[in-house]
Amino acid sequence: MTERQDSGPREVVLVAFDGLQTLDLVGPLEVFAGANQFEESAGRPEPYRVGVAGVTPGLVRTWSGLGLLAESELPSHQVDTIVVPGGDGAQQARHDERLLAWLRAAKGARRVCSVCTGAFILAQAGLLDGRRATTHWSRARQLAREFPQVQVDPAPLFIRDDRIWTSAGVTAGIDLALALVEADLGTMAAQTIARWLVLFLRRSGGQSQFAAEVWTDPPERDALARVVRAVHAEPGGDHRLAVLADRAGMSERHLQRCFRVELGTTPAAFVTRVRVDAARRLLEQEHATVEVTARRVGFGTAETMRRAFQAQLGVPPDTYRDRFTTAH
DSSP, X not given: OBOOOOOSSEEEEEEEOTTOOHHHHHHHHHHHHHHXXXXXXXXXXXXXXXXXXXXXXXXXXXXXXXXXXXXXXXXXXXXXXXXXXXXXXXXHHTTOHHHHHHHHTOTTOSEEEEOTTHHHHHHHTTTTTTSEEOOOGGGHHHHHHHOTTSEEOOSSSEEEETTEEEEOSTTHHHHHHHHHHHXXXXXXXXXXXXXXXXXXXXXXXXXXXXSOOOOOOOXXXXXXXXXXXHHHHOTTSOOOHHHHHHHHTSOHHHHHHHHHHHHSSOHHHHHHHHHHHHHHHXXXXXXXXXXXXXHHHTOOSHHHHHHHHHHHHSSOHHHHHHHHOOOO
């Protein structure tokens, strides 16, 4: 890319490709448009020039079927901010060498961002090597498996690692864009835009609170699979390390080693994850109190469960219940 010679608004390029998730692109676009409106209403020049561009300009068909116009091809000059959306089409787009070459050449961009599974495109281009990144919770394990050089963290709504920003699924792209605007224009601007969009500037907790139940790929060892099935079948049961090791017919040390190799965690952490998931279902569907739920799933006390919820989901159980309880 050649450097731009003109000054003025920061140029933001939203990358378009067939099969993108509509909100991944439109959500950030609305935030940047809101920033322009905010500054214009204060008598200041628009801070952003936002464009939608693709490898080939023209009509792009999103995953939902909506048609979007890529107004131009990917620019050859240096831009300020690049936003790469996700969607089912990202799996094909990440093998488009023209797009990857353009991203690799964008070294002068102040920020390169992905929304949702757009992280796969950045990873394919090598931009996430050695960096901490996130993506949609349902694809985090795939990203970590296919790109072991990336430090995948599925919990946060977005992550900034120097000039690379990655966000979780779909609506998290709006959280990301608000953070970009806040970094550029300050908290008042970002807060005002969030209010216009009827959003919180900073949502409490991470995307883990929205994830589906925590199942793992079946372990290869039959003995380990028995342990995993037993924990899932009765989260509130006695799952102390000694009991699990006896069930597997292993020493405690060997069981811990097998858990780390096959499941990437410890037996205690695995049990806690399953118990948190079981507690979530009770809080959502049965309107159980926190105290009763804690006893039923094996936490014992409400305070123990609160600490586990806070660590894993970023919110306490009573807040989670208020957000996700199914109305009757």
